[in-house]
Amino acid sequence: xxxxxxxxxxxxxxxxxxxxxxxxxxxxxxxxxxxxxxxxxxxxxxxxxxxxxxxxxxxxxxxxxxxxxxxxxxxxxxxxxxxxxxxxxxxxxxxxxxxxxxxxxxxxxxxxxxxxxxxxxxxxxxxxxxxxxxxxxxxxxxxxxxxxxxxxxxxxxxxxxxxxxxxxxxxxxxxxxxxxxxxxxxxxxxxxxxxxxxxxxxxxxxxxxxxxxxxxxxxxxxxxxxxxxxxxxxxxxxxx
Numbered sequence: 001x002x003x004x005x006x007x008x009x010x011x012x013x014x015x016x017x018x019x020x021x022x023x024x025x026x027x028x029x030x031x032x033x034x035x036x037x038x039x040x041x042x043x044x045x046x047x048x049x050x051x052x053x054x055x056x057x058x059x060x061x062x063x064x065x066x067x068x069x070x071x072x073x074x075x076x077x078x079x080x081x082x083x084x085x086x087x088x089x090x091x092x093x094x095x096x097x098x099x100x101x102x103x104x105x106x107x108x109x110x111x112x113x114x115x116x117x118x119x120x121x122x123x124x125x126x127x128x129x130x131x132x133x134x135x136x137x138x139x140x141x142x143x144x145x146x147x148x149x150x151x152x153x154x155x156x157x158x159x160x161x162x163x164x165x166x167x168x169x170x171x172x173x174x175x176x177x178x179x180x181x182x183x184x185x186x187x188x189x190x191x192x193x194x195x196x197x198x199x200x201x202x203x204x205x206x207x208x209x210x211x212x213x214x215x216x217x218x219x220x221x222x223x224x225x226x227x228x229x230x231x232x233x234x235x236x237x238x239x240x
Contacts, residue, residue: 049167054080056163056211061156063203070127075156078131082160085115085132109144112136131156135164140194150197158197162188162204165195166211181212 057079061072086094089111093104100108112133119129134148134157141149169184185208192201 049171050080050083053082053160053163053167056166056207057156057159059207059211060159060163060200060203063207064155064159064200066155074127075131075159077125077128078135078156079160079163081115081119081125081128082132082135082164083111083115084118085111085113087118088114109136113145128156130154131160133157135160137161138195139197153197155200158200162196162200165191166204181208185212 054076058072058076061075066072066075089108093100093107096104112135116129116133119125119132131154133145134154137143137146137148137153137157138161139150139153139158141147165188166181166184169187170178170181172178185205188196188201188204192198
């Protein structure tokens, strides 16, 4: 009887610790999203872009078979914080309405490495920092900063590259109107095997019919709520 009671107490303690861990993860993610929202205020042109891309990256990651919560969080955090390195880019370059000079582009290309250095200082963000460092690499090796090629590029960065391009194409910019989702799909399919990983493009194409029905200007779920927990934690769901 005493052993049975001890087992029950251990199980109860485990559940309590697990729930506390989930709350901490949500708090960390919520803090990151608040930071990204603050950074977006600086660059109105891409307002809301990081959160949308992070949510889409989660969708693709799950379709590609990434299942563990830690791996999914890494993809989400990496996509969410991809442009944190732009905090070191002067407004004169970041917000310049005209075409950048080659020298200015060279400065802009430093932001992945700066973002990596910022995030790598935080232990729980180090895996996501690798995505940030590689988010401008290309499947054919013609990206930057390290000219990684193929599967040498972290999977999270390969996923992000497609979601980033999709959101950029369909979003309005001061110098052009956003294009249709179908136009974005056509461009991404055209770049499979050169700019993008063909297998990730296949997953994107499978997700596309659902994405094209969304209002991309509004988050599909509370920002702090990880996508893989949306169903179990949705408001109004009966406790089980």
